[in-house]
Amino acid sequence: MAGSGSPFPSQPHQEFLTIRISKLTLLNGLLAVMVVIALVALGFRGRAKSQTALASAPVASHPQVTVAGVPQPPPGGPRGARAEAIAALPVESEPSEPLPPVESQAPNAGAVDSAAPRPPEVTLVELRPRQIIYRESIVTDSAAAQPEVKQEDPPSQPADQPNQPAAPTPPAPNPPPARPATPAAPTMLNGAGATYPYPLYAKWFDDYHKVNPQVEINYQSVGSSAGVNALLRDRVDFGATDVPTFDEQLSHSRPPILYIPAVLGAIVPIYNIPGVSHELRFTPEVLGGIFMGRIVSWSDPAIANVNPGADLPNLSIAVIHRSEGNAATFVFTDYLSKVSADWKEKVGEGTAVNWPVGLGAKGDEGVAGMIRQTPGAIGYVDLLYAEQNHLHLGSVRNAAGNFVKASLHNVAEAAASVTELPPNTGISITNAPGRDAYPIASFTWLLVRKNSNDPVKVQDLAAFLDWMIEAGQLQAENLGYAPIPRKLAVQVRKMIAQIR
Numbered sequence: 001m002a003g004s005g006s007p008f009p010s011q012p013h014q015e016f017l018t019i020r021i022s023k024l025t026l027l028n029g030l031l032a033v034m035v036v037i038a039l040v041a042l043g044f045r046g047r048a049k050s051q052t053a054l055a056s057a058p059v060a061s062h063p064q065v066t067v068a069g070v071p072q073p074p075p076g077g078p079r080g081a082r083a084e085a086i087a088a089l090p091v092e093s094e095p096s097e098p099l100p101p102v103e104s105q106a107p108n109a110g111a112v113d114s115a116a117p118r119p120p121e122v123t124l125v126e127l128r129p130r131q132i133i134y135r136e137s138i139v140t141d142s143a144a145a146q147p148e149v150k151q152e153d154p155p156s157q158p159a160d161q162p163n164q165p166a167a168p169t170p171p172a173p174n175p176p177p178a179r180p181a182t183p184a185a186p187t188m189l190n191g192a193g194a195t196y197p198y199p200l201y202a203k204w205f206d207d208y209h210k211v212n213p214q215v216e217i218n219y220q221s222v223g224s225s226a227g228v229n230a231l232l233r234d235r236v237d238f239g240a241t242d243v244p245t246f247d248e249q250l251s252h253s254r255p256p257i258l259y260i261p262a263v264l265g266a267i268v269p270i271y272n273i274p275g276v277s278h279e280l281r282f283t284p285e286v287l288g289g290i291f292m293g294r295i296v297s298w299s300d301p302a303i304a305n306v307n308p309g310a311d312l313p314n315l316s317i318a319v320i321h322r323s324e325g326n327a328a329t330f331v332f333t334d335y336l337s338k339v340s341a342d343w344k345e346k347v348g349e350g351t352a353v354n355w356p357v358g359l360g361a362k363g364d365e366g367v368a369g370m371i372r373q374t375p376g377a378i379g380y381v382d383l384l385y386a387e388q389n390h391l392h393l394g395s396v397r398n399a400a401g402n403f404v405k406a407s408l409h410n411v412a413e414a415a416a417s418v419t420e421l422p423p424n425t426g427i428s429i430t431n432a433p434g435r436d437a438y439p440i441a442s443f444t445w446l447l448v449r450k451n452s453n454d455p456v457k458v459q460d461l462a463a464f465l466d467w468m469i470e471a472g473q474l475q476a477e478n479l480g481y482a483p484i485p486r487k488l489a490v491q492v493r494k495m496i497a498q499i500r
Contacts, residue, residue: 186213187460192220193227193240194327196265196382197444200479201240204472208464215460224327225351231257231447237457239447242327243351244426255451258495259426260465263473264415264482266383266406267331267440268393272371273298275313280394281306281403284339284431284439287396290317290378291336292343293357298376306397313376320370320379323360325352331442332380335430339439383411384480398439399431406438411482414441421491423498441482451500462499469493 191201198221205217222230224241231239242265269282286302289295295302299314322329330351337344347353361367364385371377371391383406386393395405404410414429414437421427431439446465452458469492473483484492 186216187456189215189217189457189461190236191217191238191240192222192230192236194224194242194444195221196242196327197240197263197481200263200476200481203475203479204468208467211467215464217464225325228447237461241447242442242444243330244428255449256424258423258448258450258498260446260448260495261421261443261484261488261492262446262468263444263476263484264411265442265444266411266438267328267380268383268386268406269378269380270368270371270386270391270393271378272375273313273315274375275311279405280310282394283397288336288340288343291319315376318374318377319358320361320367320377321355321358322367323362327351328380328382329353331430331440334428335440338431387480396439398437399433400435402435404436404438408477408482410436410438411441412485413437415443415488416485418488421488423495448499450498458499462496465496466493
């Protein structure tokens with residue numbers, strides 16, 4: 001039958017069939033292998049996803065599940081948080097409860113055998129050194145990426161993990177000794193008032209702060225009137241004045257205000273007479289006549305009679321006085337009111353008066369400057385300013401009939417005549433009795449409330465005043481101020497003792 005006309009020989013046909021069967025078998029085998037490989041790959045992939053979810057879950061999202069006291073993370077959390085959780089495990093600790101199955105922590109991780117054994121607990125502990133290094137490199141990013149989750153009673157972390165975000169760092173077993181308590185803030189005492197004693201006050205306040213660093217004293221040199229007003233308005237702790245005529249204002253103050261004598265000062269006449277360089281003498285009548293405008297020439301017999309031998313020119317007298325209200329004007333006009341009835345009746349005393357004649361200048365420097373520029377001029381300034389600027393100053397006849405040139409000793413002698421210091425008012429010592437007393441002298445006072453609601457400030461202020469009346473008086477003379485006589489200093493200390 002083979003040769004009956006079949007188009008394919010029998011033997012070639014058998015070989016062709018054999019080849020077709022072999023290719024199909026090969027193809028099926030390859031498909032089977034690929035399926036097996038795919039299944040194996042899927043299995044590993046699912047396990048890898050499970051492990052990744054376990055490592056990346058935030059620590060605090062499942063507080064009910066812990067490993068060695070550390071909350072376990074939910075799926076999808078940053079790997080850094082898991083690394084921190086693992087790093088928090090102390091080497092010597094053991095998990096306090098079993099680790100839940102993988103699918104309970106990562107339900108979306110893929111098909112994973114629920115019965116698959118969890119990693120041994122010791123594996124987490126062994127990863128700790130490596131995770132510490134890894135955490136240091138990503139802790140900032142992981143903290144930024146972690147969502148805000150309300151923490152509920154996070155467990156305490158070991159003391160050697162200072163950067164745990166989930167819980168505050170507990171104190172070290174042996175904390176360092178506590179820092180010494182910070183010293184109390186210094187007491188700040190504020191004062192304002194007289195300008196004349198300002199250089200001395202500035203020195204006193206600075207030196208006292210060195211003795212007692214816990215007390216700082218700030219003083220504004222604004223004038224006696226401004227200082228009294230500031231004290232009455234409770235803007236300062238103490239005032240300062242060279243003027244004893246604020247009794248009407250201060251008498252209504254409650255609590256009472258004490259006048260504490262600080263030092264002594266003086267007002268002196270200065271002049272500019274061409275060709276006359278030696279000291280001139282002035283009687284109360286001459287000074288009163290010049291400033292009233294009745295003695296108008298330096299050659300007037302009233303001046304020549306008390307200055308024999310002086311070559312006084314026939315030169316007009318130009319009176320220079322202070323243009324603003326001030327203590328120097330008060331002291332000078334208070335003296336003129338005591339020695340000249342005409343002055344007392346027509347002008348009187350005060351920090352500012354209606355001058356019968358003359359030109360006004362501001363401050364000691366203004367008066368002295370105008371006198372230098374005006375031949376025949378006369379005026380008055382503080383003793384301290386005259387000495388510091390080497391001005392020509394004259395001597396004045398005192399109540400005892402002696403011509404006395406102002407000096408610290410003679411100014412202190414004017415205060416020596418005072419037998420009692422009134423506590424709640426000032427006292428005038430112009431034209432004071434005493435052989436050597438300079439007649440145009442005055443106290444300068446610190447004004448202090450007798451009682452205060454601030455016990456710390458009142459105690460510190462009283463302590464300063466005690467220092468002032470002792471050590472401070474020794475410095476006064478060096479700066480050109482006359483100190484309080486010793487017998488008066490005893491009375492001053494009794495006044496200070498009343499401050500409460």
